[in-house]
Amino acid sequence: MTDFLQLVISGTATGACYALAALGFTLLWQASGTINFALGEMIMLPAFTMLFFLGPAGLPLWAAFALTVVASLVVLGAGFKALVVDPLIRHGVIPLVIATLGLSIGFKNLVRVGYSAQVFTFPSIFPDELLDIGGLRVSGADIGTVVLALTVAAGVQTFLSRTLTGRAMQAVAQNRDAARVLGINAGRMVLYAFLINAALAALTALLVTPVYLAKFDMGDTLGLKAFYAAIIGGFNNSRGALLGGVIVGVLENLVGAYISPGYKEGVALVLFLLVIVFRPQGLLGRAEERKV
Amino acid sequence: MKPWQLLALAAGVVGLFLLPLGLRNYGMYVAALWCVYVIAGMGLNLTVGYAGQISLGQAAFLGIGAYTAGLMAKAGVPFPLIVLASASLCFVIGLALGFPALRVQHHYLAFATLGFNMLCYLVFRNEEWLTGGTFGLNGIPRPDILGWPFTRTAEFYKLSVAVMLVLAALMAGLLRSPWGRAFAALRDNPIRAESVGINTTFYTLMAFAIGAAYAGVAGALFAPLVGLVEPASFSTATSLSMLLMVIVGGSGRFFGPAIGAVIVVLLPEWLRVAADWYLAIFGLAIVVMMVWLPGGLLSLPDRLARR
Numbered sequence: 001m002t003d004f005l006q007l008v009i010s011g012t013a014t015g016a017c018y019a020l021a022a023l024g025f026t027l028l029w030q031a032s033g034t035i036n037f038a039l040g041e042m043i044m045l046p047a048f049t050m051l052f053f054l055g056p057a058g059l060p061l062w063a064a065f066a067l068t069v070v071a072s073l074v075v076l077g078a079g080f081k082a083l084v085v086d087p088l089i090r091h092g093v094i095p096l097v098i099a100t101l102g103l104s105i106g107f108k109n110l111v112r113v114g115y116s117a118q119v120f121t122f123p124s125i126f127p128d129e130l131l132d133i134g135g136l137r138v139s140g141a142d143i144g145t146v147v148l149a150l151t152v153a154a155g156v157q158t159f160l161s162r163t164l165t166g167r168a169m170q171a172v173a174q175n176r177d178a179a180r181v182l183g184i185n186a187g188r189m190v191l192y193a194f195l196i197n198a199a200l201a202a203l204t205a206l207l208v209t210p211v212y213l214a215k216f217d218m219g220d221t222l223g224l225k226a227f228y229a230a231i232i233g234g235f236n237n238s239r240g241a242l243l244g245g246v247i248v249g250v251l252e253n254l255v256g257a258y259i260s261p262g263y264k265e266g267v268a269l270v271l272f273l274l275v276i277v278f279r280p281q282g283l284l285g286r287a288e289e290r291k292v
Numbered sequence: 293m294k295p296w297q298l299l300a301l302a303a304g305v306v307g308l309f310l311l312p313l314g315l316r317n318y319g320m321y322v323a324a325l326w327c328v329y330v331i332a333g334m335g336l337n338l339t340v341g342y343a344g345q346i347s348l349g350q351a352a353f354l355g356i357g358a359y360t361a362g363l364m365a366k367a368g369v370p371f372p373l374i375v376l377a378s379a380s381l382c383f384v385i386g387l388a389l390g391f392p393a394l395r396v397q398h399h400y401l402a403f404a405t406l407g408f409n410m411l412c413y414l415v416f417r418n419e420e421w422l423t424g425g426t427f428g429l430n431g432i433p434r435p436d437i438l439g440w441p442f443t444r445t446a447e448f449y450k451l452s453v454a455v456m457l458v459l460a461a462l463m464a465g466l467l468r469s470p471w472g473r474a475f476a477a478l479r480d481n482p483i484r485a486e487s488v489g490i491n492t493t494f495y496t497l498m499a500f501a502i503g504a505a506y507a508g509v510a511g512a513l514f515a516p517l518v519g520l521v522e523p524a525s526f527s528t529a530t531s532l533s534m535l536l537m538v539i540v541g542g543s544g545r546f547f548g549p550a551i552g553a554v555i556v557v558l559l560p561e562w563l564r565v566a567a568d569w570y571l572a573i574f575g576l577a578i579v580v581m582m583v584w585l586p587g588g589l590l591s592l593p594d595r596l597a598r599r
Contacts (some may be wrong), residue, residue: 035399035402052379083579084579084583087583088582088583091582091586093399094346094398094399094402095400095582095586096582097346097402097579098535098536098539098578098582099401099579099582099583100351101532101535101536101578102536102575102577102578102579102581102582103573103575103576103578104575104576104581105532105572105574105575105578106573106574106575106576106578107573107575108571108575109568109569109571109575110572110574110576112568112572113568113569113572114572137485220529224410227403231403252293262414262417262418263414263418265410265414266411266414269407269410269411269414270411272403272407273392273404273407273408273411276392276396276400276403276407277391277392277395277396277404278395280395280396280400291529
């Protein structure tokens with residue numbers, strides 16, 4: 001029983017990170033119909049940027065993180081929108097899927113040849129000690145990760161549902177033309193979604209890199225898990241991303257421990273396939289209508 | 293076809309068979325690999341380019357074909373039977389994969405096929421009793437057909453070209469038949485296609501099954517060519533590059549995969565040393581291409597003519 005609970009807790013911590021990445025993914029989809037296959041690389045790049053600020057530039061972690069967030073907002077937020085998404089969005093979903101696939105290959109190999117193909121360790125922002133809670137041995141990093149990730153996710157959720165800007169963003173997501181008629185600056189709302197996605201990616205990098213280690217292809221698994229999370233939860237719903245992330249993280253841990261390490265991601269994968277075939281809108285999502 | 297196009301095609305075919313005269317062993321190996329990917333790409337082009345069903349799972353079929361071929365070749369089954377078995381198995385599994393496509397479209401279909409590929413990869417990697425796990429199956433012999441050995445790379449290359457040409461001719465015939473029209477109707481507007489009496493269920497399933505069968509044949513050539521079948525060759529990354537292959541060449545264009553395979557498979561293999569830089573530039577070039585030339589390289593002449 002203790003083992004089981006420990007597995008659930010550490011699974012929730014990993015899942016919370018998937019959820020953060022998935023949250024950005026669902027936001028982009030809602031705001032602009034962009035399916036971002038370069039999501040994993042958008043976590044990998046900030047991780048390496050932080051390493052650069054920490055190592056060669058010798059900055060403390062908080063400063064490195066702050067600078068990375070700024071860089072991420074400019075390049076992966078506004079830059080990505082202006083250079084890739086804006087010219088392609090009117091051609092429909094698939095060309096953007098292809099373009100982000102290209103972006104993912106490009107980023108990965110740029111880091112590999114331009115920087116290094118090696119694995120780098122990354123400092124954790126949480127103390128590395130084990131806490132004893134009623135017989136359960138839980139790592140401080142796991143608890144810190146869950147708390148921080150859930151706070152941020154709840155913050156984004158509150159921003160979307162409670163503030164005027166957030167509600168305007170949702171209005172644009174639901175019906176762009178109607179939102180425009182009501183005087184909402186749709187272009188700006190879409191830009192906000194990209195900026196939030198970029199900031200979330202930098203934060204995810206800060207939380208997962210100590211565990212996953214920085215490598216040029218670290219985005220492959222991460223992007224995929226965030227993907228499962230977003231779809232299982234329902235990717236036109238930001239709460240779905242949270243649920244999906246935790247489901248994927250916990251299942252992965254339990255299957256790895258009790259069934260077979262080789263099929264660690266198998267169960268989440270099967271769940272993902274079942275959801276796509278039988279409930280494509282996801283566990284918490286609304287159905288989308290078919291257009292002629 | 294105009295006379296000059298026919299002539300160019302004939303010259304191309306003769307060129308393909310004369311190629312071994314000018315290449316060393318490794319060059320021939322890469323050229324045979326090109327044939328393998330062109331065959332799989334033709335299948336994918338049918339699914340994606342002609343029938344408009346996005347698929348990110350073609351590498352899984354290449355893998356299923358290759359493992360089937362590897363296991364059967366080691367058991368001493370004759371090569372023509374192996375090709376038939378790989379193609380049929382992939383046809384059936386492709387048919388099954390077509391069912392989700394009846395329920396979900398566009399990006400959801402992309403996810404579903406990607407998930408299918410992941411699942412196949414896990415099975416290839418974990419079921420050691422059948423697939424040899426991470427190390428894969430090695431020492432797969434090259435075939436003899438009716439006492440004629442294809443063990444040397446140059447001979448095997450000619451066999452691959454021959455198979456590729458036969459399959460290309462079959463594909464061309466299929467596309468000129470009423471089936472080709474039905475696939476195009478399905479791609480351009482599925483609801484309208486249904487309303488004029490096209491059985492969209494049937495053609496959606498067929499687009500997947502035939503596309504998969506082509507990958508199965510490609511796999512049956514891949515196994516003896518490389519001699520080693522390991523899971524890493526059939527990961528989602530391979531599926532993604534196959535899709536890029538079709539798109540770069542020009543999806544829904546007959547010669548698209550042939551051009552695409554040169555850029556996606558052949559050049560990185562040849563430019564071994566500079567391959568990483570090549571991939572970095574290639575990835576970013578895809579983005580630029582989608583913005584400026586979404587129809588692929590083969591749409592360039594049309595585009596220039598319209599100016």
